[in-house]
Amino acid sequence: MKQSSINKYSLAIAVLTLASFSSMLPAGAEDSVTVNISLKDHRFQPAELHAPANKPIMIIVKNLDPAPAEFESNMLRVEKVVTGGGTITLRIRPLEPGRYRFFDDFHQETQGYLVVQ
């Protein structure tokens, strides 16, 4: 008797958990926008990225330099190392319109902007 009520309770939790995960999926997977940027000779190309407001953004960073870099932005709340010749993917939350600065934390003069409109 006690055992079965615990099982029902766990089942309810499991169903609720699944329901909340599946309701999260469409917003992240279907609506997200992907933008590409590369690093070459310690410069971002392009130096200005554009993305729509209020949608999750995926930034794919390709490092064409042999030296490692660290894509960082306080405004975007990201910080991630990309090895020489490597590629990283950054997931950014939906943003309000604005100009968001980012930089290479290993070479701080290397910077760019994400323009959200």
Ligand SMILES: [Cu+2]
């Ligand atoms: Cu850093």
